[in-house]
Amino acid sequence: MSATSAAVARWRVAEGKPTSPPVLFVIDDDTGVMTALRDDLSRRFGRDFRVVAESSAAAGLAVLRGLADEHARVALLIVDHGLSGMAGVDFLARAHAMHPLAKRVLLVERDYSADSPVVRAMTLGQADYHLTKPWMLEQDLYREISEFLADWATDQQAGFELFHVIGRLQDRGTHQLRELLARFNEPFRFYDADSEQGRRLLQGKGLDASRLPVVIRHDGYTMVGPTPTQIIEATGGTVSSDVDECDVVIVGAGPAGLTAAVYAASEGLQTVVLEETVSGGQAGNSPMIRNYPGFAHGVSGHDLTRRACEQAWMFGAHMVFSQPVVGLECQATERVVYLADGHRIAARAIIVATGIAWRRLGVARLEALVGAGVFYGAAGSETRAMEGRDVHVVGAGNSAGQTALHLARYARQVTMLVRRDSLAQTMSDYLIREIEATGNITVRLHTEVRDGHGDDHLEALTLYDKLDDQSEQVPTAALFVLIGGEPLTQWLPDTVQLKWGYILTGRDVVRDGSHPSRWPLDRAPLPLETSVPGVFAVGDARYRSIKRVASAVGDGATAVRLVHEYLCTEDATEAGRNLQVLHRHCTSSPHQPAH
C-alpha cells in the first residue's frame, strides 16, 4: 500500500465511518487523452480514489457541482489547458471555488518555451502543478500523481495522530506548543478545552482545564504544560550531547547548518549540531519556496530542511535540539562552545550558522499579544485557523509576500501593510504579480501599525496613513509580522569581528584592526573564516550573505571544504593532534531519530 493510500485509509478509520473515496477529476476535450488518462489513473489509484473524467467544460462543471452538493472530497483537478470554450485556468478557478481543498493540475502540451501557459499559471498561483502530455511512461505519470496526492493528503492532515493537544486557541502557551509540534512535523490534533471531546480527553486522564495545554501521546503518556525540551524528548529527539570532543561543532540547524552537517558527517568528520529550538531555521517556517533549484512546483521549507536533517543524521551527525549555545572560547589548541545547560564541547573547528531573528514591531500592546493573534514570521500551524477571517500582514519583502499569498488560500481578506509607497524596491517581481492577481489580497501603502487592541487576543489594529496623516482602527483576526531580521550573534565573544551584528569573514576580516578582534596569524583568513582562526560563519548570520536558502546551503557545503583546508594548516595541527587522540576514545552512542 502506498503512503498516500495508507494516509487515505487511516483518515477513513480516524473519522470512524466509511466515507466515499476521494475523487480524481480529469477533463480534456480530446477524448483519446481523456480516456487514456482515466484508464491509467484507474489502474493505479482506482482502489483508493474514484476517477471521474469528462470531455466538455459544461459537463465537467455540472459534475463538479454535483460532487460539491454531495460533499465529496476532490483531491485533484486535472484540467487541460486548451479546453474549447473555456481556458483551462478559468475552468480551474471555477472548479477550485467549488472544491477549495483540491490540488490544481494543468495539463499541457510539451512546450519548454517561456511562453508556455503553465509558466504564467504557476507564477500567478492559478495552478499548483502541471502534467505534460503525452506522458511517455506510466511510471513517470504515477510518480508525479503520487507526489501531488501526498501533498493533498498532508493538507488534509490525514493520518496517525501522535499527540492530542488540549488547550485554548487564543492561549499563548498552546500556540507555542502547536507551533513547535508543527515545526517538528509531529502529527497532532488540537482539541479546544471547552469542546466536548476536549473535556472528555481531560476527564479520561483525571484532569481539568485549570492547567493547559495538556498533551496526550498515543500511548497514553500525558504532559501538563510541557516545556519544549519535554516535547522534543517525547518525540525521540536528543536534547543533550553525550559527546564532549569532536572534529566540528555546528551551531544552528537551519539550511546552512544542516548542509554543513551533511557534508561534514559524510566526509568522516565527527560532527555535533547544536540547535536552540528544532531544526529548520527560518526556512522551516516557509510554506513554499519556489526558487530552490530542482523543485519546479516549489517545495515546502519544512520538508526541505526535515530531509536535510534526516540526511545529516543518517551520515552520523549528532543532532542536539533545544540546546542554545551561549558562549565560545578559543583556547590555545582548541575551540570550545558552552551550552545553556552548562556543558562544554571542544572541537577542532566551529561553524556558526545561527541565522537571523525577526525584527520586532516595538508596539507594547502588540508585543503582549504575541502568539495570541500576533505572529512573527510566516504563518504556519495557525494558517487553517484563519479560514474565512480578515487578517493583516506587515512587511514588504519576499517573505511577507509569500505569507500573504499563503494566507489568501484560507482567509477571507488579507491586507498587506507597507510603509513605503511601493513594493517594487523590496519584493521580487513574480511575487508582486501574483499578489496583484489574487483577488482577496489588498496592499495598503504608506501605512504603519501604531497600536493593537484586545484583552487576551488581538481584535483590532490602529493603522496610520502617512500620506493622509490619518489614523484608523480596523478589526482583524491576526497580524503576521515580517519586517526583516537581526543576526543572532550576541553570544559570540568580541574576538569575533561583527558589522551591524553580522559576522565578518574572509577578506572582510579587518586584519590590522584594534585589539581584541585582530586577526592573529600571518596567513590570510580563509573565505568563510571569521577573525578567529578555525571558526567559520555561514548563511544569513554572515556579513554580505545573500539571505536565500540556496546561498545558505552553498555556504554550508563550502565551509566544510574550508574546514578541511584549515585542519591542514599549521595553526590547526596542534589542536588536531590533541583532539584526535580524544576523538578515538569517544564512545559512539546510538543516535536518536532526528527531525
Ligand SMILES: Cc1cc2nc3c(=O)[nH]c(=O)nc-3n(C[C@H](O)[C@H](O)[C@H](O)COP(=O)(O)OP(=O)(O)OC[C@H]3O[C@@H](n4cnc5c(N)ncnc54)[C@H](O)[C@@H]3O)c2cc1C
Ligand atoms: C517566511 C520566510 C520565507 C522565506 N522564503 C524564502 C524563499 O522563498 N526563498 C529563499 O531562498 N529564501 C527564503 N527565505 C530566507 C531563508 O529562509 C533564509 O535565508 C535561510 O533560512 C537562512 O538559513 P540559515 O541556516 O543561515 O539561518 P536560519 O534559517 O535562520 O537558521 C538558523 C538556526 O540557528 C538557530 N540558532 C540561533 N541561535 C542559536 C544559538 N545560540 N544556539 C543554537 N542554535 C541557534 C536558530 O534556532 C535556527 O534554527 C525565507 C525566510 C522566511 C522567514
